[in-house]
Amino acid sequence: MGISERKERERQEMRTKIIDAATAMFMNEGYEKTSIRNIAEKIEYSPATLYLYYKDKDELLYEVQKQAFSKLEEAFAREVSSTDPLERLSQICHSYVHFGKDNPEMYDLMFMMQAPMNSIKENEPWKNNKDSFIVLLDCLTACMEKDLLRFDDVMLAAFSVWAMGHGLVSLNVSCRLQAMNMTGANVDILITTAIDHYLKQIRK
Amino acid sequence: MGISERKERERQEMRTKIIDAATAMFMNEGYEKTSIRNIAEKIEYSPATLYLYYKDKDELLYEVQKQAFSKLEEAFAREVSSTDPLERLSQICHSYVHFGKDNPEMYDLMFMMQAPMNSIKENEPWKNNKDSFIVLLDCLTACMEKDLLRFDDVMLAAFSVWAMGHGLVSLNVSCRLQAMNMTGANVDILITTAIDHYLKQIRK
DNA sequence: TTTGGAAAATAAACAGTGTTTAGTAAATTT
DNA sequence: AAATTTACTAAACACTGTTTATTTTCCAAA
Structure with a gap:
């Protein structure tokens, strides 16, 4: 069935959506302005959502790295x-x-x-x-x-x-x-x- | 009069008391555990007191440096x-x-x-x-x-x-x-x- | 010695942080 | 159509640096 594959694809899309936003903020606004809340706001999701895709901020930073x-x-x-x-x-x-x-x-x-x-x-x-x-x-x-x-x-x-x-x-x-x-x-x-x-x- | 001199001396003592505590915490407990509140607790003063002696945390860190x-x-x-x-x-x-x-x-x-x-x-x-x-x-x-x-x-x-x-x-x-x-x-x-x-x- | 004023210390609040929990809304399966 | 899993979020928790209004302490003059 292609439905679980679509789900997995959507999940990956969400992950890249998050780190793309995080990476952009890091490069443009700088480290100071890059908080979980700010990233969440930029992609129009709640802060808690980010934790469904990344364990914590350190793991997110590792992906941005x-x-x-x-x-x-x-x-x-x-x-x-x-x-x-x-x-x-x-x-x-x-x-x-x-x-x-x-x-x-x-x-x-x-x-x-x-x-x-x-x-x-x-x-x-x-x-x-x-x-x-x-x-x-x-x-x-x-x-x-x-x-x-x-x-x-x-x-x-x-x-x-x-x-x-x-x-x-x-x-x-x-x-x-x-x-x-x-x-x-x-x-x-x-x-x-x-x-x-x-x-x-x-x-x- | 020696009273204003004593005040100045006490002020300097307080300043060194603060950075000594900060330096010690930095070396022992590490950067993570070194917050204004933790330093204040260690020297048994309120957090706000530190701001009477140092403008902000960056200035404090500069002194520790x-x-x-x-x-x-x-x-x-x-x-x-x-x-x-x-x-x-x-x-x-x-x-x-x-x-x-x-x-x-x-x-x-x-x-x-x-x-x-x-x-x-x-x-x-x-x-x-x-x-x-x-x-x-x-x-x-x-x-x-x-x-x-x-x-x-x-x-x-x-x-x-x-x-x-x-x-x-x-x-x-x-x-x-x-x-x-x-x-x-x-x-x-x-x-x-x-x-x-x-x-x-x-x-x- | 009491009183007025300056100086020092603080309690409480503000605005922010990362993160967790409990509960809601949507999508999928039965 | 009902049940169940999945996706999301509002609200709270425990912190952070910092500021403001208030209280306490101290010293000097009346």
């Missing part, structure tokens, strides 16, 4: 095009930094906030970032097969590059770059310079 | 002892990482959370981290005077080292290292290895 990672992967697909491994690595880094600069709220949700990580079951790894991490991992593997980098271990290389990129972006997102007294465009230049400098330093 | 930076400076004073600039740089990095690992809630407040930064006046730089940043800056200046590092600009060097250290620590604090499937002690080793590797890479 998943959406955000899709957007990062899209950015990679658009901006990482070179066949030269080193050039690819540079494109990945700059695409990552660019994404963080343009979507600070999303970046916060993806890499900084504690909340969405609470809905991950014990002994189950976080896998929302898997695909985008693999992009980096594959690129570094290609680099190291050609012996282009000052690393012995691919995992260590991936972790190091990620940490540097994340360090630069997150210090900006969390407004800690006020430490060095510079504003706006200067910060962008500083971050870009730092990334390029780092890529030179790890090159053989 | 200040306390946290004092603790980081103490850690530096204890653990950064070498006269050799490169060895000093290594000590600074490891002390920083160690601090972040042992005080994740404090680290969050110092370098990741948005909240405490909201109480900084426009056009006024963030200065809670000034002293600890200067420790790094001085060390790097000494390193570069002896031409030991692959950097031209001290500020760029400081920013890069800080970003790398922060990247490593904050990805751990925010539980994003579940990405690489490893737990507990392995993560510590990975972070330490990454730091040491980085220090080698930036050395001339």
Whole structure:
């Protein structure tokens, strides 16, 4: 019978309706204005309804995070095009930094906030970032097969590059770059310079 | 007359009483359990009283952050002892990482959370981290005077080292290292290895 | 020493939050 | 058409940060 299938389809439609609204509010209105009640109002349902589709707010945030990672992967697909491994690595880094600069709220949700990580079951790894991490991992593997980098271990290389990129972006997102007294465009230049400098330093 | 002086002294005592309680709760009970009401209960005053001493919660968090930076400076004073600039740089990095690992809630407040930064006046730089940043800056200046590092600009060097250290620590604090499937002690080793590797890479 | 006024502390309320429960309305099955 | 499952929601609960009006405490002058 096709009726239970329709029900299941409607259920999925409702789920995407919710996270689409949540994602949009997150990007436009920001984290502050994104409450269960506000999301419910936007999709014209009662707040309690959201709990029929998601266990709690953390689980909802986890789904929004998943959406955000899709957007990062899209950015990679658009901006990482070179066949030269080193050039690819540079494109990945700059695409990552660019994404963080343009979507600070999303970046916060993806890499900084504690909340969405609470809905991950014990002994189950976080896998929302898997695909985008693999992009980096594959690129570094290609680099190291050609012996282009000052690393012995691919995992260590991936972790190091990620940490540097994340360090630069997150210090900006969390407004800690006020430490060095510079504003706006200067910060962008500083971050870009730092990334390029780092890529030179790890090159053989 | 000494009476207004006593009043001022009592006012300061009350202020420290509040942030001491807040700091303790932050470190022991964690961020979740640290509400204005809970702090007020701990020091046996009404919640409204706190607002006679601090404008809002963000300002309170900013003061707690200040306390946290004092603790980081103490850690530096204890653990950064070498006269050799490169060895000093290594000590600074490891002390920083160690601090972040042992005080994740404090680290969050110092370098990741948005909240405490909201109480900084426009056009006024963030200065809670000034002293600890200067420790790094001085060390790097000494390193570069002896031409030991692959950097031209001290500020760029400081920013890069800080970003790398922060990247490593904050990805751990925010539980994003579940990405690489490893737990507990392995993560510590990975972070330490990454730091040491980085220090080698930036050395001339 | 009593009284007036300033200063300090608070009770209670406001507007918001995430979440649960009990009850209603709609859709499906019998 | 009646019974039952499903979908939804109104209302409440226990919190949150913050403000206002009121009370208590303190000090200084009459």
